[in-house]
Amino acid sequence: MTELSFNQAAATTSTPHEFTFFTNYAQVLLLIASEPDVRMRELAFEVGITERAIQRIIEDLIVAGYLTVHKNGRRNQYAVHSDLPLKRLLFSHRTVGDLVRFVQDSPAQERKLLAM
Numbered sequence: 001m002t003e004l005s006f007n008q009a010a011a012t013t014s015t016p017h018e019f020t021f022f023t024n025y026a027q028v029l030l031l032i033a034s035e036p037d038v039r040m041r042e043l044a045f046e047v048g049i050t051e052r053a054i055q056r057i058i059e060d061l062i063v064a065g066y067l068t069v070h071k072n073g074r075r076n077q078y079a080v081h082s083d084l085p086l087k088r089l090l091f092s093h094r095t096v097g098d099l100v101r102f103v104q105d106s107p108a109q110e111r112k113l114l115a116m
Contacts, residue, residue, distance in 0.1 A: 024049055026099070028057045029066060033080045033100045037072065066096060 022030070027047045031038055040058070044051045058078075061067040064087075068079045082097030 024053070025057055025061065028054060029061060029080060029096065030100060030103050032067065032078045033082070033096075034104070036078045036080075037075055038078075039075075 020027075024047055028043055031043055031046055040051050040054045043054045047054070058067065058069070062069060066081055066084055068081070070077045070079070080096060080100070082095060082100060084096050085092045086094050086096065086099060
């Protein structure tokens with residue numbers, strides 16, 4: 001009998017599950033960091049969840065101090081507090097700004113965030 005690695009055995013017995021490396025909270029925060037006046041509808045579409053779920057996430061991020069929101073006419077303008085540490089002990093030595101800079105793919109977007 002041949003030995004199979006865990007990955008080989010799993011590949012032969014099941015189909016891969018869909019997953020993401022970033023939580024919905026992280027995705028929302030990163031999207032807002034790149035577009036501070038993004039609409040909840042757009043966030044919901046990009047993250048793949050309901051607008052109501054986006055509202056809860058944004059409220060949680062505001063209460064936790066990671067976001068502030070200001071009305072600009074009928075639109076919301078969000079500000080990400082990039083100097084705050086990430087929540088989990090494993091990552092608490094890193095800030096929200098570190099996460100955003102890690103994910104940003106354009107130097108112009110990074111400069112925009114750092115100006116906040």
